[in-house]
Every structure is written in C-alpha cells, then in structure tokens.
Amino acid sequence: xxxxxxxxxxxxxxxxxxxxxxxxxxxFFLGATVLVPLAMGPDRALLQSAGPPLVWIAAALAVLATLxxxxxxxxxxxxxxxxxLSPAPLEIIVLAKGAALxxxxxxxxxxxxxxxxxxxxxxxxxxxxxxxxxxxxMATFIGVGLVGAAxxxxxxxxxxxxxxxxxxxxxxxxxxxxxxxxxxxIDAALLILTGIALGAAAxxxxxxxxxxxxxxx
Amino acid sequence: xxxxxxxxxxxxxxAWAAPACLVxxxxxxxxxxxxxxxxxxxxxxxxxxxxIMYVHVPAAWWALGVYTFMAAASxxxxxxxxxxxxxxxxAAAPVGATFAAICLVTGSxxxxxxxxxxxEWDGRLTSMLVLFIIYLGYIALWSAIEEExxxxxxxxxxxxxxxxxxxxxxxxxxxxxxLHQPASILRSGGASIHPTMLGPLFTMASAxxxxxxxxAMMNMRAAIHRRxxxxxxxxxxxx
Numbered sequence: 323x324x325x326x327x328x329x330x331x332x333x334x335x336x337x338x339x340x341x342x343x344x345x346x347x348x349x350f351f352l353g354a355t356v357l358v359p360l361a362m363g364p365d366r367a368l369l370q371s372a373g374p375p376l377v378w379i380a381a382a383l384a385v386l387a388t389l390x391x392x393x394x395x396x397x398x399x400x401x402x403x404x405x406x407l408s409p410a411p412l413e414i415i416v417l418a419k420g421a422a423l424x425x426x427x428x429x430x431x432x433x434x435x436x437x438x439x440x441x442x443x444x445x446x447x448x449x450x451x452x453x454x455x456x457x458x459x460m461a462t463f464i465g466v467g468l469v470g471a472a473x474x475x476x477x478x479x480x481x482x483x484x485x486x487x488x489x490x491x492x493x494x495x496x497x498x499x500x501x502x503x504x505x506x507x508i509d510a511a512l513l514i515l516t517g518i519a520l521g522a523a524a525x526x527x528x529x530x531x532x533x534x535x536x537x538x539x
Numbered sequence: 540x541x542x543x544x545x546x547x548x549x550x551x552x553x554a555w556a557a558p559a560c561l562v563x564x565x566x567x568x569x570x571x572x573x574x575x576x577x578x579x580x581x582x583x584x585x586x587x588x589x590x591i592m593y594v595h596v597p598a599a600w601w602a603l604g605v606y607t608f609m610a611a612a613s614x615x616x617x618x619x620x621x622x623x624x625x626x627x628x629x630a631a632a633p634v635g636a637t638f639a640a641i642c643l644v645t646g647s648x649x650x651x652x653x654x655x656x657x658x659e660w661d662g663r664l665t666s667m668l669v670l671f672i673i674y675l676g677y678i679a680l681w682s683a684i685e686e687e688x689x690x691x692x693x694x695x696x697x698x699x700x701x702x703x704x705x706x707x708x709x710x711x712x713x714x715x716x717x718l719h720q721p722a723s724i725l726r727s728g729g730a731s732i733h734p735t736m737l738g739p740l741f742t743m744a745s746a747x748x749x750x751x752x753x754x755a756m757m758n759m760r761a762a763i764h765r766r767x768x769x770x771x772x773x774x775x776x777x778x
Contacts, residue, residue, distance in 0.1 A: 469700055473693045477683045487676040487697060490669040490704070529700055536692045 325410030326418045333422035344430040347384040351431055354380035355438040366443060373442030374452065375500030377435050381456060382463060382492050388427050389467040390484055392419065393475040393534065402538050412531040416472075420464050420527060428460030439503060448505050455502040455512060458519040462495040465522025472533035494518055544622050546763050553756040560753035567746035575739040591649040592736075597744040598641040601751055602670065603705055605635030609677075610702040613695035623759070625691035628698060629681055630758030634751050636674035643667060654718050662711030663719035670708055673701040687766075 323331075337343055358376045362368055396402040405415045435456040436449050444452060470488035474480040495518055501511040543549045575593035582589035609628040616624035646664070647657050658664065680697055684690035712721045723732045730737065 469696070473680065473697055474683070476689075480683065483676075483679055483683050486672070486679055490672045490676070490701070493665070493669055529696055533693055533696050536689055536696075539689065 329418035432456035465526030472530035557756035564749035571742035602639035662715035
C-alpha cells in the first residue's frame with residue numbers, strides 16, 4: 323500500500339474512531355449557525371438577504387477547531403519522526419492527512435451547510451451551489467490550515483495563535499464562497515473557488531512539510 | 540549583505556549607521572512636515588484634507604515595503620542560513636506593523652470627510668487590514684515558540700506564505716470596484732500626481748524609510764545584545 327493510502331486510512335480511522343469523528347465540529351457548526359439568527363433578529367427579509375453567507379463563518383470556525391490538533395498528536399507521540407524516516411516524501415504524507423481531514427470532517431461540514439443555509443433562508447435552488455462551494459472552501463481551509471497547524475504544532479495552547487495566523491488566508495475563500503451563498507456571480511465565484519482550492523491543496527502540503535521538518539528537530 | 544552577516548561587523552556598522560539614519564529621518568521630517576502641511580498646494584477637489592496624504596501614503600508604501608524586506612530576509616535566512624537575516628526580519632516586523640496601522644487609521648480619518656464613511660470593505664482596505672493581521676500573526680509566532688532558531692525558521696515560512704498578499708494589496712484598486720483612488724505613481728504612463736505634490740510626498744517617504752532603517756537597526760542591536768547576554772549566562776552557569 324502506498325504511503326498516501328496508508329496515511330489516509332490511518333488518519334480516517336483515528337478521526338472516526340477516537341474523537342467521535344465529525345460530531346464535535348458538526349455540533350460546533352450547528353451551535354454557531356443557531357447564534358446567527360439570534361444575533362440578527364428574526365426578521366425574515368434581513369435573514370434572507372444576509373443570512374446564507376454567515377454559514378461560511380460557522381464552517382470556517384468549525385474547521386479551525388479541528389486544525390489545532392492535526393499535527394500536535396503526531397509530534398507528541400513520535401509519529402512525526404516515523405513519517406520523516408519513511409521513503410515517501412513528507413509532502414505526500416501531509417497531503418494524505420489533509421485529504422483524510424477533508425473526507426472525515428470537511429465534507430460532512432459541507433453537507434451540513436445545506437440545512438444550515440436553508441435555515442438561514444437561502445432559496446432551495448441555490449443549495450447545490452452552496453454545497454459545492456463549501457466543499458471547495460473546505461479544501462482551501464484545510465490546505466491553508468495545514469501550514470498554520472504545522473507552524474504552531476509545538477506551541478502549547480496554540481489554538482488562538484493558529485486562528486490569528488490562518489484567518490487572513492481564510493479571507494479569499496470566504497469572500498467568494500459568501501458570494502455564491504448570496505446568489506451573486508455564482509459561476510465566476512465557483513471558478514475562482516476551484517482555482518484557490520487547487521492552489522491551496524497543491525502548495526499547502528509543501529509549506530507544511532517544510533515547517534514539520536523544523537518541528538521534528 | 541555578506542559583509543553584514545558577521546554580528547560583530549554588523550554591530551560596529553550599526554553603531555554609527557543607526558544614529559545617522561535617525562538624524563536623517565528627523566531632518567527629513569523637519570523639512571517634509573511643514574512642506575506638506577503648510578507649503579504645498581491644496582487639492583482642487585479635496586481642499587486641505589489632501590494633506591493627510593503625506594502621512595498616509597508613505598506609511599502605506601512602507602508597510603508593503605517592509606513586508607517585502609521581511610520576505611526577502613526570510614528567504615535568505617531559509618535558503619542560505621544567513622546568520623542575521625532572521626534577526627532582521629523580526630526587527631522589521633513591529634515597524635512595518637505600525638506603518639500599516641498608521642495607514643489604516645489615517646486612511647480612515649481621510650475617508651470620513653472625503654468619502655463620507657470611516658471604513659469600507661473594498662479590495663484595497665480589506666487587503667491592507669489583512670496585511671496588518673498577517674504582521675500580528677508573524678510577531679505572535681516569534682513570541683510563541685521557545686527555541687529561537689526554530690522560531691526563526693517557522694516564522695520565515697509564515698512570512699513567505701503571507702507574501703501573496705502584497706501584490707493583492709497593490710493591484711486591488713485595479714482588479715476590483717473600489718472607493719480607493721487608483722495607483723497614481725507606480726502606473727504605466729508615469730505618475731499622474733502634480734509635481735508640486737511629489738516633492739513633499741517623496742520627502743516624507745524618505746523620512747519614513749530612514750526612520751524604518753534606524754528603528755530596525757536598533758531592534759537588531761537589542762536582539763544581538765540579548766543573544767550575547769543569554770550566551771554569557773549559559774557559559775557562566777555551565778562552567
């Protein structure tokens with residue numbers, strides 16, 4: 323089995339088995355979505371115009387919570403050293419971890435975005451686009467988050483630090499994803515989101531692997 | 540740059556260069572501020588409020604310029620393991636962050652009378668705010684990691700990752716609908732700003748530059764002193 327497949331299966335098993343998988347981030351996402359109309363007031367027209375893009379805020383925060391522990395556990399128990407010793411490039415292993423995170427947590431969050439967007443008064447015909455945009459956005463969040471997680475892996479209680487580092491890079495996917503959620507310029511926004519997601523998926527693991535090599539010293 | 544890789548040689552260089560830069564900066568401010576505030580023409584549209592430009596624009600230029608300097612220093616630190624490059628990047632960061640903050644605050648003060656709003660979420664302002672947050676994250680990362688060598692390399696990676704924002708800030712006024720004025724100096728076709736305004740503007744910009752040089756060198760000297768104290772302490776306790 324290739325290193326990619328082995329790491330992918332290991333991380334999937336770890337995420338689904340131990341921590342309850344996607345349940346905690348989903349719960350966070352649900353809670354954050356509930357807070358939106360509580361803050362905005364129940365005015366239907368206001369929610370209809372401003373509500374759906376806020377799904378993106380809740381999704382970004384939910385995935386941020388899972389990024390903190392991504393490399394910390396491997397650093398602490400020595401798995402990172404094993405990954406460095408393997409003949410496969412560390413970039414591929416990191417990509418596998420990111421892919422596993424996307425499948426185990428990113429996609430469920432994207433799917434949960436559908437009922438959340440409906441609850442925030444998005445029209446039904448927009449929902450498939452919202453779903454697609456969230457899936458792409460999750461790939462971007464994870465690609466960028468890999469770098470942030472790798473750079474802060476050794477820091478105790480680094481949760482706030484990783485948020486500070488990674489949030490500026492969350493801005494582009496949120497801008498274009500919110501545009502899709504609001505129903506404006508959907509085609510263009512989806513194309514740009516795809517480009518950003520591919521870029522983040524390609525470049526994130528490279529920077530993250532460089533940072534991880536430094537962490538293991 | 541290779542000349543300055545030796546910390547001892549950098550210290551003797553900066554012993555005179557830092558005060559010289561500071562004096563130059565003060566002289567240029569002494570010339571530039573009265574020129575900008577009193578002896579330059581008012582704008583045909585904005586009247587006297589255009590004078591904020593002489594504080595706002597150089598701060599914006601050098602907020603971007605300092606980050607570019609940090610990115611270059613980070614690259615040199617990572618690739619060539621240059622001894623002082625990461626010290627230089629860390630020393631430059633607070634100065635650049637302050638310039639970005641000055642740009643944002645003075646821009647807001649300028650926007651209130653001229654645009655009718657204190658803030659607008661357009662491309663230029665948002666990307667400039669993002670630059671400020673990236674500065675903060677960089678500074679926070681240095682403080683968060685205990686071993687200085689590891690912190691230096693990780694911060695270098697972060698700085699390079701954030702460099703993508705610099706062209707976004709510069710070209711944001713071309714790519715998106717924006718309240719902000721389009722590029723007036725660095726544009727094809729030459730500067731579109733009136734020559735009588737270029738004089739005080741470039742004077743203030745030079746003043747900011749020498750201020751940055753002085754402050755960055757002072758920070759670097761402090762960092763090198765701190766390292767020497769730490770090394771001496773380790774030697775004293777180890778022996």
